[in-house]
Amino acid sequence: MDLGLANKRALVTGSSTGLGRAIAEMLAAEGASVVVHGRDADRTDAVVAAIRADHGDAVAVLGDLATDEGAAAVAQAAGDIDILVNNAGYYDGASWADLSTEEWTRIHQINVVSVVRMISHVVPGMRRRGWGRVIQIGGGLALQPVAEQPHYSATLAARHNLTVSLARDLSGTGVTANIVAPGAILTDSTRDMVLQAATANGWGPTWADIEKAAATTWFPNDIGRLGRPEEIAAAVCFLASAHADYISGADLRVDGGTIRNVS
Known part of the structure; x- marks a missing residue:
């Protein structure tokens, strides 16, 4: 199946390792030009080299999305983007008793406000061009949190919520916003x-x-x-594709059936 990603430019945040790397590599394999983002130059350059070795098109961009200045620099270096995948995030497994209010604030900056920053930089160009895809990486803990890492689960819930709001705001523009919610990968x-x-x-x-x-x-x-990283990447590629024009505000759960509700 041709996903229609040739000549599209994708920015995958946090793609120097893990899920982000798998997403960047699959988008490139499907014909997209990929901006690989990270904070470590060696790891980020290694992903770009691997994509190019597989005859894909990729460039590296470095920056800290947890600051206004860092996010602006990444967006400027990335240029016009058709597909934004907000993957970058952080978790530490801390419990309620371990967490200070400063740690709640820090993870919110990294996992939520960084997403808002990239949306604010990238989506206006999508609107002007009349086409775009915004894909957040969320998770089942947004809907069914456990006792551990409450701060992390709360940031996932925020990502899910803001995605639906963004999808409503983008109504009629040709730009869609969706969530891919992995289970344990x-x-x-x-x-x-x-x-x-x-x-x-x-x-x-x-x-x-x-x-x-x-x-x-x-x-x-x-x-x-x-789950395997490639299974998340495949879901992202589908939502980024020309075949997903009629999907917006959706939560695509790729979790083996972990979340057991019908909403």
């Missing part, structure tokens, strides 16, 4: 957490055993495994 950091839990809980001995235990007790879902 097997990135390097997730693998590390699962292996630590496996040691604590006696899961094993093989990775297959550990993953099944995690998907049954720790991240329960109906598929019985963790």
